[in-house]
Amino acid sequence: MGQDQYLSMFIDEAKDHLQALNENMLELEKRPDDLDIVQGIFRSAHTLKGMSATMGFEDLASLTHEMENVLDQVRNQKCKMNGFIFDTLFKSLDALEAMVQDIVAGGTGKADVQEIVSSLQAIFRGDTPVSAAEPGKEANSDMSLDQYQYSVLQQSLDTGHKVFFIRVAVRDDCVLKAARAYMVFNVLETNGEIVKSFPTVEDIEQEKFEKIFSVYYISKLSEEALQRMIMHISEIESCEVASLDHEKLKQLASVKAEQAAGQSASGNDGHRGVADSHPNQARQNVHVNRTIRVDIERLDTLMNLFSELLIDRVRMESLAAEIRRNDLTETVEHMARISTDLQNIVLKLRMVPVDTVFNRFPRMIRDLAKSLDKKVELVITGADTELDRTVIDEIGDPLVHLLRNALDHGIEAPADRMKAGKPETGTIYLRAFHSGNHVFIEIEEDGRGINRDKVLKTALKKGIVTQEDAKKMSDDDVYQLLFASGFSTAEKISDISGRGVGLDVVKNKITSLGGSVTVESQAGKGTKFSVQLPLTLSIISAMLVKAGAETFAIPLTSIVETNIVQTEQIKIVQGRRMVDFRDSIIPLVQLAELFECPGAANEEKSEWEAIVIRKGEKYVTLLVDTLVGQQEIVLKTLGNYLKKVFAVSGATILGDGRVALIIDPNAIIK
Numbered sequence: 001m002g003q004d005q006y007l008s009m010f011i012d013e014a015k016d017h018l019q020a021l022n023e024n025m026l027e028l029e030k031r032p033d034d035l036d037i038v039q040g041i042f043r044s045a046h047t048l049k050g051m052s053a054t055m056g057f058e059d060l061a062s063l064t065h066e067m068e069n070v071l072d073q074v075r076n077q078k079c080k081m082n083g084f085i086f087d088t089l090f091k092s093l094d095a096l097e098a099m100v101q102d103i104v105a106g107g108t109g110k111a112d113v114q115e116i117v118s119s120l121q122a123i124f125r126g127d128t129p130v131s132a133a134e135p136g137k138e139a140n141s142d143m144s145l146d147q148y149q150y151s152v153l154q155q156s157l158d159t160g161h162k163v164f165f166i167r168v169a170v171r172d173d174c175v176l177k178a179a180r181a182y183m184v185f186n187v188l189e190t191n192g193e194i195v196k197s198f199p200t201v202e203d204i205e206q207e208k209f210e211k212i213f214s215v216y217y218i219s220k221l222s223e224e225a226l227q228r229m230i231m232h233i234s235e236i237e238s239c240e241v242a243s244l245d246h247e248k249l250k251q252l253a254s255v256k257a258e259q260a261a262g263q264s265a266s267g268n269d270g271h272r273g274v275a276d277s278h279p280n281q282a283r284q285n286v287h288v289n290r291t292i293r294v295d296i297e298r299l300d301t302l303m304n305l306f307s308e309l310l311i312d313r314v315r316m317e318s319l320a321a322e323i324r325r326n327d328l329t330e331t332v333e334h335m336a337r338i339s340t341d342l343q344n345i346v347l348k349l350r351m352v353p354v355d356t357v358f359n360r361f362p363r364m365i366r367d368l369a370k371s372l373d374k375k376v377e378l379v380i381t382g383a384d385t386e387l388d389r390t391v392i393d394e395i396g397d398p399l400v401h402l403l404r405n406a407l408d409h410g411i412e413a414p415a416d417r418m419k420a421g422k423p424e425t426g427t428i429y430l431r432a433f434h435s436g437n438h439v440f441i442e443i444e445e446d447g448r449g450i451n452r453d454k455v456l457k458t459a460l461k462k463g464i465v466t467q468e469d470a471k472k473m474s475d476d477d478v479y480q481l482l483f484a485s486g487f488s489t490a491e492k493i494s495d496i497s498g499r500g501v502g503l504d505v506v507k508n509k510i511t512s513l514g515g516s517v518t519v520e521s522q523a524g525k526g527t528k529f530s531v532q533l534p535l536t537l538s539i540i541s542a543m544l545v546k547a548g549a550e551t552f553a554i555p556l557t558s559i560v561e562t563n564i565v566q567t568e569q570i571k572i573v574q575g576r577r578m579v580d581f582r583d584s585i586i587p588l589v590q591l592a593e594l595f596e597c598p599g600a601a602n603e604e605k606s607e608w609e610a611i612v613i614r615k616g617e618k619y620v621t622l623l624v625d626t627l628v629g630q631q632e633i634v635l636k637t638l639g640n641y642l643k644k645v646f647a648v649s650g651a652t653i654l655g656d657g658r659v660a661l662i663i664d665p666n667a668i669i670k
Contacts, residue, residue, distance in 0.1 A: 007103075010055050012293060014100045017048045021093055022363050025086070029366075032081040035074075042071040048096070057109040060099050066120040067092050073124065088119045090367075125210050149195050149216065153249055156218045161192075163244045164226065167214045174235040178207045183233050185215075191229070192219025211237070216244075296389065299349055306346050307539070307634035311653045313339050314631065318656060343539065343632075347388070354432045354441070355383035357396045361403060361430065368407050375414050375425040376407055382432035387439050391533055394513055395441070398506040402443045402529050403428065405503070410447035410527055420524065422446065438515075438557070439535060444528035450521040452478050459484070476617075479519035483507040511666050514555070514649070516615065540635055542652075543611065544628035544660065547590075548597030551660040552624075553633050553652055558665035560612040560619065562627060567606050579621050581612060589668065590623040594647070600625065615669040622668075635662060 021044045028037045045068050052060035067089060073079040095113045103109040145153070153163050166188070170180050181204045188194055195216040199209045219226065223241040230239040313336055320332040358380055365378045387395070411417075411426035418424055429444040452475060459465045459481045465473070485504040510517050514534045521527040534540070534557060542553035543562070570588060571578050577588040588610075592600030608623040633652035638645060649664035 006055065008295070009293075010051055011100065011104055013051060014048060014060075014103075017044045017051075018093060018097055018100065019359055020044045021048075021096075023359065025089060025093065026362050026366060028081065029086055035077075038071060038075045042068065042075055045071060052109075057099070057103065059110050059113065060096060063092060063095060063099075063113050063117065066117050066124070069124045070120050079123070079126070084119075085123055088116065088123060090363075091116050092120065126212055145196065145216070150249065152195055153216065153218065153244070154246065157246055157249070161218050161220060162222075163249070164217045164219065164223065165214065165242045165244055166217050166226065166230070167212065167240045167242075168230060169212045169237045169239075171235045171237045172211065174211070177209070177211065178205055180233060180235050181209075181213055184230055184236070187229050187233065188215065188217055188219075188226075191221055191226070192217055294349075299389075303346060303350065306342065307636075309339060310343065310539070310632065310634055314654065315656065347539065350389045351386040352389050352392045353384050353386055354392065354395075354439070357392055357399065358383045358430060358432070360396075361399070364400065365403065365407060365428065368404060372408065373413070374407065374411055376411050377425055377427050378430060379427060380430045385432040385434060385439055387533065388535060391439075391513055391535075394509065395531075395533065398509045398531070399430075399441065399443070401502055401506050402531075403430070406443055406445040406447070406527070406529075410445040410449075412448050416448075420448075434535075439533045441531040441533065442528055443531075444526060446526040449523040449525055450479060450482070450519070450527055451523065452521075455479070455481055475521075476519070479521060482519065483517070514557070514666075516666070539632055540662075541630060542633045542662065543630055544654075545591065545609075545611065545622075545624040546626040546628060547592035547595065547624050548600035550592075550595065550597045551628065551654065551658065552591065552595075553631075553660050553662045554611060554613065554622070554665065555662070556630065558613045558615070560614045562609070562611050565608045565610040565621065565623065567608070579610075581619060581621065584619075586612075586619040586621060588621045588623060591663075592625065594668070613665040613669065615666050618669045620665075620669050633660075633662070 021041060024037050024041045024044070028034065028041065031037065045064050049061050049064035049068060052058075052064065070079070070085065070089070074081060074085075079085075092113075095111060095116055099109040099111050102111070157163055168181075168184055170177050174180055185194065185197075185201075185204075195218060197204065197213060197215045199213060203209060204213055217226075223243055227239050227241045230236060313332075316332045317336065320329045361380070362378055365376060369376045406428050411428070412420065412422075414424045417426060427446050429442065431440075431442040431444070433440055456465075456470055456473070456478055459478075460467060460470055464481060464484050483503050483506070507517055510531055510533070516532045518530045518532075519527065520530070541556040543556060543559055545552050545554060565579055565588070569579055571580075571585070573585065578585045579588045590600075591597075609625070609627050611622045611624060611627075613620055613622060633654075635650045636652060637650050638648065642648075647664050647667040648661045649667075650662045651659050652662060654660050
């Protein structure tokens with residue numbers, strides 16, 4: 001097989017490893033001392049590097065190699081994770097994802113990542129901003145003091161001497177680094193006393209250091225004088241001199257004690273980790289599922305073939321009913337049972353956990369919170385809830401928009417939260433769960449809530465509602481204004497706390513999937529967006545009805561009930577036909593009239609068959625000529641030329657070979 005035949009496999013594997021890297025990095029950020037997580041990250045990076053090199057993607061391989069170097073130092077406790085290292089590694093992951101996306105799009109996976117590589121190399125050399133700016137911190141990890149050295153430094157301060165932490169870097173092109181280091185040591189010893197050096201003097205003499213060495217030093221000279229003398233030596237690249245006082249030394253000693261205790265504890269943890277790792281492995285072994293990767297196009301082909309079979313099944317049932325032969329009827333019934341089981345299996349094959357969408361959100365929230373200087377925790381529940389792949393593919397962008405909105409405009413800044421008596425860290429809940437034939441996804445936060453008056457004021461200003469309508473609007477009605485298209489072009493987001501920007505796009509997308517979105521909010525306590533989605537878009541249960549000579553399919557999920565409407569029950573309210581429904585008056589629409597169907601029954605009928613459909617809290621009664629019955633239908637799109645047909649979401653082929661249009665109830669109820 002040629003290499004191209006492995007490409008799709010490489011892409012799938014690379015995406016899996018990048019996802020694992022992102023998730024583990026987020027975990028490591030919470031527990032930076034957990035070396036088990038570092039090991040997991042290292043393994044993923046190592047595998048990704050090997051795969052990339054094998055496939056000839058050298059840029060990918062070299063970047064992961066640099067990451068691997070840094071992670072190797074961390075796992076061997078030569079380097080501790082800090083903010084700079086986390087940021088650099090996250091940037092590396094972004095670059096790797098961009099490279100993989102480039103390969104997916106047919107590119108070569110090449111990218112200019114020199115800046116990131118330089119940062120990773122600087123970390124590997126120990127030349128990070130943290131260590132440069134806060135030498136004391138480096139000392140904690142690399143320059144820890146024993147009790148004797150600490151006492152010497154304290155007594156020196158007591159006797160009026162100065163204590164310094166000095167960090168010297170020789171130039172990269174320096175040939176005799178040990179000789180330069182010796183010259184620095186010579187200058188220092190002439191003017192004071194070196195208490196401790198890192199690396200040790202023996203290592204420095206044998207050139208067992210990259211380019212940097214550090215010392216604790218006692219002298220009576222000033223910082224400037226020391227720096228000047230050291231920098232006077234040739235081939236010295238930089239010299240940082242930090243003065244230490246009693247307090248700083250005390251902190252160093254206390255941290256040293258904590259580290260000792262931590263190392264002891266981690267030693268114990270290490271044992272626990274080993275002990276715990278076995279049950280984890282055991283659990284993993286128990287839960288290992290035997291799976292196989294299948295090209296999604298093959299699944300689509302299988303689905304299409306099955307939909308043809310479903311149409312034939314309906315046709316066979318229809319013929320068997322006409323012919324009335326027992327053996328034929330029994331055979332068709334058996335075939336129907338088998339095909340129903342087959343249908344369930346095919347649909348399950350297409351079901352994908354929403355986790356495949358949710359897993360990108362922790363990283364997104366982390367980055368966004370950092371850029372907005374806010375503190376937030378994302379709590380995800382129900383990530384194993386399954387949805388049809390076609391819905392999964394479409395739902396990602398609306399959820400990204402809602403989450404960004406929740407963090408950007410819902411969650412307050414830490415100072416504002418403290419003033420409001422809330423915890424400094426806000427919480428965003430992302431939940432998914434099944435309910436009936438639907439999946440609900442909720443995005444809830446404990447932020448400032450939606451300012452009802454401001455939303456209404458903006459809607460009035462933009463002419464979306466009239467003053468008269470505004471007086472009658474409930475809270476829910478007002479929150480629905482956020483989805484009006486006029487809000488998406490609002491120039492001043494602060495007018496409405498930014499709540500409406502782009503939400504019309506979100507709603508349109510969710511509605512096009514056969515779903516709906518509702519909003520609940522309490523001022524000062526937070527907001528919840530609830531998205532309702534159908535389980536699948538491919539095979540749906542529908543009620544077939546006749547209007548004139550045409551047959552239509554209405555999705556069962558939108559039907560509340562079927563009933564008989566007497567002509568005398570129809571009322572005219574402000575020129576519109578209405579009818580009583582459960583103690584309220586709802587609009588009435590004649591389906592044949594709506595679609596101008598030929599052969600429609602005239603209005604002089606004494607009674608009509610009717611279907612009550614629902615969208616959220618709104619109801620409409622549809623008058624039809626005949627109720628044909630309930631049937632499972634295969635949804636077929638109308639193609640690119642018929643995208644904008646009013647109130648029609650697709651078509652299906654009936655058992656007799658005729659085509660029936662599928663009605664979109666959401667478009668009828670507005």
